[in-house]
Amino acid sequence: MKLSKLYFLTLTALIISACGGGSDGASNETSPTSTPTSESDHQTLPSSENTTIGNTENTENTENTEPEVPETEVEPTPIPSINIVQFIVNGIPETADGTVNFIKPNQEVISYSLSEMRSQSGVTLTSNDYSVESTILYEGINYVLTTASISIHSGMTSPVSLNYNALAAEAGVIHITLNNLPSGSTERLVSVYDNESNLVNSQMTNNFNVTLSLNPGTYTISYQGYLDNANNRYYSANNTNNITVTAASTQDLAISYSADNVFYEVGAYYPAWGTYGRDHQIHHLDAKDLDVLYYAFLNFNANGIVTLGDGYADTEKRFTTNVTTAHGVYQAGTWFGEGSDKPFYGNLERIQQLKTLAKNQYNNDLIAVFSIGGWTWSGNFPSVAADPQKRLAFANSATALVEQYNMDGLDLDWEFPVWGVQNEHINAANTAIAAQGAGITNEQKQAILDQYLQYSDAANYVELIKVVRQKLDNLSNTTGKTYHLSIAINQAPENITLNHYSQMLPYLDSINIMSYDAAGTWDSTTGHQSPLSATEGTDAPNYTTTKGQWNLISSVAALNAEGVSNQKIIAGIPLYGRQWVEVDVGLAHIPGVYQSGVTGPGEWEDGSLGYNCLMGDSFSNVKDNEVCASFANTASDYTYILVRDNNNVLRSVGNFGEVGINGYTISGVTYPFDRIVESYYYNPLSRMFITYDSATMVKIKAHWLKQQGLKGAMFWDTSGDAPNPETNPDPSLIDALANTFN
Incomplete structure (x- = not known):
C-alpha cells in the first residue's frame, strides 16, 4: 500500500490548521503550575435551554432582551498518527x-x-x-x-x-479409466506428482479404474506402461495429464493406450581425447548394440563458427595396421600406398568403418552425430544463441561439417542455459543467498535469483534449435538422408522448469538427460551420483550431497510437467564412478552411506574412475593402473543396491537378485522401482566408497524406462565400459542395457 502525495499535502494542511498556524493563533501552552484539562473540559456549549446566562442578581431591563450566547469553541478533529x-x-x-x-x-x-x-x-x-x-x-x-x-x-x-x-481444504476427486490395453494385461500404476515433481499419490487400478482424492492444487498424472511379451509390443498412455484440482470438485479422465514400436535406443558418447592416454579407440566400440554414437566434442567461436575440437584426433591420426575385431576388420590408414588416399583419417574415418561393419555384420543402422559444446566449450552459447546472425553462422557451419565428414546429425550440449556456463550464475546466486544467513525469506531468495539468472537463455535456445533444424532439413533435401538433432540437458528439476523444452519438441529427435554427477567428491559426504529415486529422509541425517529431486524419476516427471512426452526422453547412465576413501561403516544396514570421506586417487583424475577400472584384474585385459588393479575381484563382494523397504527404511541389499518388470527381487522381497536408489561399492577393509552403476543397476533402469515408455538411454562415456565383450567375460554395461531392451 502507498500513500499519495496529495494525502501528505492534505495531512500537512490539517496539522497547520489544528495548531492555529500563523501569528494570530492563540497559544495552547499552559503555565508550569497549571493543571492540564481533560478533553471534556473543552465542552463550552450550553447544557440546556433553562440555563441562566450572565449575572443573575441584576435582572433589570432584561425582560425583553435575548440572552447573550457565547461563541461555541469547536474542537478540531484529531489527526491520527x-x-x-x-x-x-x-x-x-x-x-x-x-x-x-x-x-x-x-x-x-x-x-x-x-x-x-x-x-x-x-x-x-x-x-x-x-x-x-x-x-x-x-x-x-x-x-x-x-x-x-x-x-x-x-x-x-x-x-x-x-x-x-x-x-x-475439502479435497477434489479424480475418476480415471484406462482404455485400449490388450487382453491379458495386468492392472496399471497411476502416479500423481505436484508442481515441484514430488510424488504425492500412487495407486494401482482396479479393473483399470482408479479414484484419487487430491487436495486443491496443480498436478501431473502419469500412467504405467504395459509390455505385451507375447506380441513383443509396448503399450503406453497417449498423454500425461496436467490437471488443476479445486475444492469439492469431481473430474472424469479417460486415458487411451496405444502400442509403441518396440525399439529402445542405445546411445553412447565417445570422447575424442580417449584416443590418447586412455588408448580407447573407435574399433573398441560395440557395433552390434549401439544405435547412436555421439562424438564429443566440436567447438565454436564467439561468432558462432563451429570447428573440429581436435584436428589431429578427429581427422589426421593414422592407424597404420589393420585391426581385427569380432565385428570385422578395420582397414589401416597409411601414409603411403594403399590406404593413403582417403579424404580424411583419424577418429572420423574410423567411425565410417564402424558404421559399415555394424550394417554388414548385424544389419544395424548405427548413426554417428557430432556433439557440440560440453562442459569446457559452452562459453559462447549464450551470446551466439542471442544473436540471429550468429545463430545462422552456427547452424550453417555445423551442418557443413556434418556433410563434409558424412555424419548423421548434431547434438547440442549447452552446460547450462539460464544457470550460466559451468553453473556460473546459479553458483553466484547461491553464494549471495548464503551470505544473507538463515533468516532470508523465500521472496528475498527469489529476488537474488532474478538478479543473477539469465532467463533469456531459454527463449534464445529455442531459436537456435529452430535454425539448426532448418539447415539440417535443407541438407536432407540435397542428400536424401534424414538427420538427427538432440540436446543434452541438466537433470535438476529446478533447471528444467526454467527452460522451454516443450517448445523445442517439433525440432528434436530426443532430449538426453545427463542424469549423473548428482553427487561427487566435491562434497565431503558420500552420496549417489546417478540415483533412480530419491533417498532423502529422516534416516539419512548426513544427506548433503544432493537435493532429493536430483534423481531420474523426478527429472522425467519435471519434463512431463513441462509438456515433454516420454517418447522423446533419453535417460543418462554413467560408465564411471565417484570415489571417496577413509570412509567409516556408519550404520550397519547401509554400510558407508552418508558418511564422511575424502577424495580418492581415481584413475584419470582424482575421485573419478571408469566402470572397467572398478572391475580390477577380473578383466582379461587388465588396466595398467595401480588403482584399478587394487580392486582385484572385490567388486562382486562389496557392491550393494540401496533400497527403501516396506517400512520406508533405507537398506543395502545384495547386487545379484532378479530384475523384472515389477522391480528388483532379492531374498524373496521385491522392491518396486520407485524404492530403488542406486548401486554402490563399499569395502570396509580399504574404507573405500564408490557410487557407480553396476550391471544389475543398469538392468533395473532399463526395465523402469521400458515401463515408462522412454525412448531409450545413453552412456557417458564409452571409455569406461568393458572392452569388446566377445573377447571379455565381464559384463559390458552397454550390453546389459541392450540385452534388457531386447
Missing part, C-alpha cells in the same frame, strides 16, 4: 501469499499482501483499533487467521504477531 508497523507471520509457509484485511471501526478496509507484511520495511497503518481477517489457500490447505484484532498506536517498537491455523 501514521505508523510503520512490522509484522511476524506465524503458522503458514513462507512461500504462501495472499491478502490480509485490516478493518477500522468505521468499516474502512485496508489490505496488504503477506509478502508486503513480511518485508523488513513494514507497512503503513494509522493509529487505531482494527479487526483482522484473512483466509489463504496454499497447496490444498486453508490457512485461517486466528488473530482477530490488533491495536496500532504511535511509538510502537515491537513487531505485531499474526497467527494462522491450517485447516485442510
